[in-house]
Ligand SMILES: Nc1nc2c(ncn2[C@@H]2O[C@H](COP(=O)(O)OP(=O)(O)OP(=O)(O)O)[C@@H](O)[C@H]2O)c(=O)[nH]1
C-alpha cells in the first residue's frame with residue numbers, strides 16, 4: 001500500500017483470535033512477526049516441539065487467571081510459514097473470556113499489537129507467499145454459503161479458476177494481435193489479417209463463455225434496481241465528509257459536532273470512470289451510531305441507521321481509529337468494506353483496511369473501485385454466485401469490451417482500430433482478475449473485506 005508519511009513502520013508482531021466468535025471446542029490464538037515465537041513461549045511452561053508440529057503444551061498458571069492449562073501449540077519459522085514471518089498458533093479451550101485473557105497477555109508485550117482484519121493474509125501476500133487469487137480464495141472459502149461457492153473458492157486456491165481466465169486472456173491477446181497485424185501491415189503480402197467472419201465467431205464464443213460464467217447476475221441487475229451502499233460508523237467518523245467527497249459536491253452537512261446527520265440521505269454515485277464495467281449505485285449517508293443517547297430524535301436516527309444498514313447491499317464501515325469494533329447489522333455474507341477515514345491524521349499502524357482522506361481525496365479511486373466490486377456481489381441464494389464481486393465486475397467490463405469489438409466487426413466500414421480498442425479494454429479487464437492490480441488496489445479492495453484473524 002502506498003503509505004502516507006504518518007504510517008508506522010512494519011516489523012511489528014500481530015496477534016488475533018483466528019477462530020469464530022462464541023464458545024467452541026477449541027479457539028486459535030494466532031501470532032505473526034519477529035516476536036511471535038518468544039511471545040508464545042512466554043505463555044508456556046516449556047518451549048514447543050519442532051517447527052511446524054502441533055505439540056502438547058501447558059499454559060503457565062496465572063497467564064489467563066487460571067491454573068496450569070493443557071493446550072496445543074505450533075511454531076512456524078519464517079520464511080516457511082503462512083505469512084512468511086515467524087508465526088505461532090495456540091489452541092486453547094474455546095471460551096471467549098479465556099481467549100480474551102490470553103490475547104491480553106500477548107498484547108502487553110512491547111512491539112505486539114492486535115491484528116487488523118485480513119492482516120495475516122495481507123502479510124502473506126506482501127511476502128510473496130500467496131497470489132492475489134489464493135488470498136481471495138481464502139476469503140471466499142470463509143464466506144462461502146453453498147457447495148457451489150466452496151467449489152469456486154477451491155478453484156481459486158488451487159489455481160484452476162485462474163487457468164480459465166488465462167485461456168480467455170490468451171484468446172483476446174491472440175485476436176488483438178491478429179487485428180493489429182491487419183492494422184499495421186496490410187500492405188505486406190506475408191501477413192493475412194483475420195477474416196471478419198472468423199473474428200466475429202471467435203469474439204462471440206468468447207463473449208458467451210464469459211457471460212455463462214457470470215451467470216444471470218445479481219438480483220438488482222435483474223430487477224433494474226441500483227445496489228444500495230451505506231456509510232456506517234460511529235458519530236464523527238467522517239461519513240458525511242466522505243459522502244460529499246465521493247459525490248464531488250457538498251450534499252450532506254459535515255461538522256465537528258457528533259450527531260450532525262439525523263436522517264438517511266441517498267444520492268446516485270456513478271462509478272464508471274474509476275471502475276469500467278460497473279453500475280451506478282445508490283450511496284446513503286447515515287446518522288452515526290450513538291448507542292448512549294437519551295434524546296428521542298437521536299434514538300430515531302440510530303434506528304434509521306441500523307435499519308438502512310441491515311437492508312443495504314454493501315456497507316462502507318468507517319472508522320478513523322481503524323478498529324471496526326461496531327457490529328454491522330445484516331447478513332454476514334454481504335460485502336463490508338472497512339475504511340480507515342481521516343488518514344491524514346496520525347492513526348493505527350499498518351493493517352489492511354483501506355485508508356482514505358476525504359479532505360484531500362487520497363485513495364478515493366481505490367475506494368470507488370472497492371464499492372464497484374461490492375456492488376457486483378451476487379445474492380447468496382443465487383446458484384451462479386460462485387464468482388467473487390471483484391471478478392464479476394472485471395468480467396462484466398471484459399464483456400463490454402468484447403461487445404464494442406463485436407459491434408465494430410459487424411459494421412463493414414468500421415476501422416480496425418475500433419475493434420482493437422474494444423479488445424484492449426477486454427484484455428485490461430481480464431488482467432485485473434489475474435492479478436494485474438496495483439498494490440494500493442490489492443490492499444484496499446481485496447484485504448479490506450477480510451475478517452480479523454485471517
Ligand atoms: N482531518 C480530517 N478531518 C476530517 C476528515 N473527514 C472528516 N473530518 C472532520 O471530522 C468531523 C466529522 O465529520 P463528519 O463527516 O460530519 O462525520 P460524520 O461521521 O458524518 O458524523 P455524524 O453525522 O455526526 O455521525 C468534521 O469536522 C470533519 O471536517 C478527514 O479526512 N481528515
Ligand SMILES: [Mg+2]
Pocket residue numbers: 239240241253254260261286287288
Ligand atoms: Mg454525518
